[in-house]
Amino acid sequence: MKKARMMGAIAFGGDLHPDPNSAAVALRKAGFEVTMMPEEFRSRLAHPQDDFIEASKDGTDDEKTVDAIMDEINAIVDRYGGLCGECGPIPSDHIPFEDLFGRPK
Numbered sequence: 001m002k003k004a005r006m007m008g009a010i011a012f013g014g015d016l017h018p019d020p021n022s023a024a025v026a027l028r029k030a031g032f033e034v035t036m037m038p039e040e041f042r043s044r045l046a047h048p049q050d051d052f053i054e055a056s057k058d059g060t061d062d063e064k065t066v067d068a069i070m071d072e073i074n075a076i077v078d079r080y081g082g083l084c085g086e087c088g089p090i091p092s093d094h095i096p097f098e099d100l101f102g103r104p105k
Helices: 020-029 039-044 063-080
Strands: 003-012 033-036 051-060 082-090
Touching: 003 020, 003 063, 020 033, 020 051, 020 063, 051 063, 051 082, 063 082
Parallel strands: none
Antiparallel strands: 003 051, 003 082, 033 051
């Protein structure tokens, strides 16, 4: 097990009337670094109120830590219509939302 930057990818479904801004505030209060989805990706969304956040913090790359961070994120974002569907270590050169939308132009 080694130290790593852990990131959770959080989706907000527009049909659920999400509040990603409040979720971001709550995540920051819990010690996460938060990256909001850039406006340039809005045209690619299925629903106008869909949204995405990446939340990260330092941890270790063992399964127990990954699960604990994912559970912590979900306990926060569930109140705001969000769901962390994946979590794990990211490289130091991670580009936010690249896995979801491709490389920025």
